[in-house]
Amino acid sequence: MVDIGRKEKELLPSAGINANMVVGDVHLLNELARLEKIAKQLEPDQVQRTELNRSVEAYADKFLNALPDMKTYVADEPATVPSPPAISNEPLGLEEALAFLASAVDKTGINPASGGHIGYIPGGGIYAAALGDYLADVFNRYAGVLFAGPGAVRLEKSLLCWMAKLVGFPESAAGDLTSGGSMANLTGIVAGRAAHEIKAVDVPRTVVYLSEQAHHSIEKALRVAGLGECVLRFLELDERFRISPDALTAAIEADQTIGLNPWLVVASAGTTDVGAVDPLDELAEICRQHKLWLHIDAAYGGFFVLCDSVKESLAGMAHADSVVMDPHKGLFLPYGSGAVLVRDQAAMHSAFNYHAHYMQDAVQDVAMMSPADLSPELSRPFRGLRLWLPLMIHGLTPFRAALDEKLLLTKYFHREIQKVPGFEVGPEPQLSVATYRYVPKKGDADQFNKQLIDELQIDGRVFVSSTRINGRFVLRVAILNFRTHRDTVDLTIEILADAAMRLAKT
Numbered sequence: 001m002v003d004i005g006r007k008e009k010e011l012l013p014s015a016g017i018n019a020n021m022v023v024g025d026v027h028l029l030n031e032l033a034r035l036e037k038i039a040k041q042l043e044p045d046q047v048q049r050t051e052l053n054r055s056v057e058a059y060a061d062k063f064l065n066a067l068p069d070m071k072t073y074v075a076d077e078p079a080t081v082p083s084p085p086a087i088s089n090e091p092l093g094l095e096e097a098l099a100f101l102a103s104a105v106d107k108t109g110i111n112p113a114s115g116g117h118i119g120y121i122p123g124g125g126i127y128a129a130a131l132g133d134y135l136a137d138v139f140n141r142y143a144g145v146l147f148a149g150p151g152a153v154r155l156e157k158s159l160l161c162w163m164a165k166l167v168g169f170p171e172s173a174a175g176d177l178t179s180g181g182s183m184a185n186l187t188g189i190v191a192g193r194a195a196h197e198i199k200a201v202d203v204p205r206t207v208v209y210l211s212e213q214a215h216h217s218i219e220k221a222l223r224v225a226g227l228g229e230c231v232l233r234f235l236e237l238d239e240r241f242r243i244s245p246d247a248l249t250a251a252i253e254a255d256q257t258i259g260l261n262p263w264l265v266v267a268s269a270g271t272t273d274v275g276a277v278d279p280l281d282e283l284a285e286i287c288r289q290h291k292l293w294l295h296i297d298a299a300y301g302g303f304f305v306l307c308d309s310v311k312e313s314l315a316g317m318a319h320a321d322s323v324v325m326d327p328h329k330g331l332f333l334p335y336g337s338g339a340v341l342v343r344d345q346a347a348m349h350s351a352f353n354y355h356a357h358y359m360q361d362a363v364q365d366v367a368m369m370s371p372a373d374l375s376p377e378l379s380r381p382f383r384g385l386r387l388w389l390p391l392m393i394h395g396l397t398p399f400r401a402a403l404d405e406k407l408l409l410t411k412y413f414h415r416e417i418q419k420v421p422g423f424e425v426g427p428e429p430q431l432s433v434a435t436y437r438y439v440p441k442k443g444d445a446d447q448f449n450k451q452l453i454d455e456l457q458i459d460g461r462v463f464v465s466s467t468r469i470n471g472r473f474v475l476r477v478a479i480l481n482f483r484t485h486r487d488t489v490d491l492t493i494e495i496l497a498d499a500a501m502r503l504a505k506t
């Protein structure tokens with residue numbers, strides 16, 4: 001509470017004060033005027049805005065101009081990096097703040113903006129998305145509830161409809177724009193739980209079928225959703241790391257015989273590890289026959305459906321109950337953009353709708369549900385704009401070309417690295433992940449490849465990562481950053497060849 005009883009004589013007369021007011025009122029009005037003046041510092045005027053914008057723009061330009069020569073990986077050195085400035089009553093100022101970012105944030109670790117990032121699953125960061133975020137933040141439309149932000153909700157719905165169509169879902173499908181694939185997987189799985197009306201007591205006899213290759217966010221989602229005690233059946237995979245449909249059928253039938261409740265099949269359209277696409281059509285047919293919920297995690301691979309050369313292998317997504325795809329992977333957006341699509345809107349609605357008295361003015365519309373009724377979130381950023389604006393600015397053509405290019409670059413890498421003496425490769429890439437390793441003439445191959453990764457990290461021009469396949473340490477490239485082109489792949493091969501030769505000599 002504000003202290004309005006002090007120092008009467010210091011108070012200045014101000015507009016709106018009249019003779020009928022008691023002393024306390026005068027204090028109140030004066031205090032409000034004082035606070036208003038300070039609070040208005042949060043609203044820079046046009047001149048100040050221009051100045052702020054210029055500084056931020058100059059920083060961004062400097063970053064983008066320097067990017068081609070920046071390293072992709074720089075080891076962290078906490079001792080040499082300044083600590084974040086203390087939060088205090090006085091401002092630090094934008095220039096100082098930007099200087100801190102340059103010295104402490106945009107410096108070490110993996111540089112995700114770099115085309116040299118071909119490890120894990122790279123993210124994006126197209127510029128047009130930043131402009132969308134900027135605008136969304138300036139006007140701050142409320143995208144959680146239709147009544148509050150009808151234009152924003154409809155625009156997001158149009159993006160979800162577009163994705164549903166890409167996947168082959170009916171128009172009646174529902175969906176949500178999430179912060180990423182993990183939240184999208186959680187949302188899809190919770191919708192599947194609602195559809196099958198799984199109660200807590202049922203959990204220990206409820207069965208989930210998945211691949212060892214499934215992303216860890218699936219098991220995390222099950223745990224978060226209170227389904228951690230479900231029976232997990234890890235299915236046999238073929239030589240390209242895809243779920244064997246026969247193994248699925250056999251497992252479901254065996255579980256039915258012993259009185260368990262087969263519920264969920266989690267398939268992948270592009271595994272994180274090797275980019276494997278499960279036989280979606282066949283798995284969907286088995287799920288249909290046995291009435292199981294089919295969740296397809298296409299966080300990494302989903303948007304490759306835009307590419308003629310692989311869309312056939314992804315066509316089975318059309319028969320899923322829920323599908324996840326990450327615009328911050330396959331559409332090159334900055335981190336913070338996932339999406340989930342659910343064929344049956346009622347399942348999603350029954351999982352997430354909630355009615356609160358303070359929301360009674362928010363009218364419902366069945367044809368146009370509010371995101372809040374289809375997701376765990378209420379207030380949320382207007383996420384759609386960072387996706388919609390780039391699509392409006394660029395059209396789909398360059399997105400599709402970039403994805404086609406990544407597929408070809410991966411094939412190219414897979415072909416070229418085999419030509420370097422000592423390197424062997426994994427299976428022909430299904431999407432844009434390729435695995436390989438160096439086989440030294442003497443010594444332990446796992447150890448050697450681990451050292452090779454260390455060498456590449458010290459070099460830092462590109463960032464590749466590793467995994468374990470069938471107990472072996474293998475290297476991988478995942479080509480998905482929109483700034484990765486042929487020169488990066490050639491450079492990677494050159495660095496790998498040099499480093500392997502050097503190591504082989506020691």
Ligand SMILES: *Cc1c(COP(=O)(O)O)cnc(C)c1O
Binds near residue numbers: 180183272299326
């Ligand atoms: C990246 C990824 C996820 C997790 O998505 P986030 O956006 O990182 O939360 C889930 N599944 C697959 C297959 C992925 O590649």
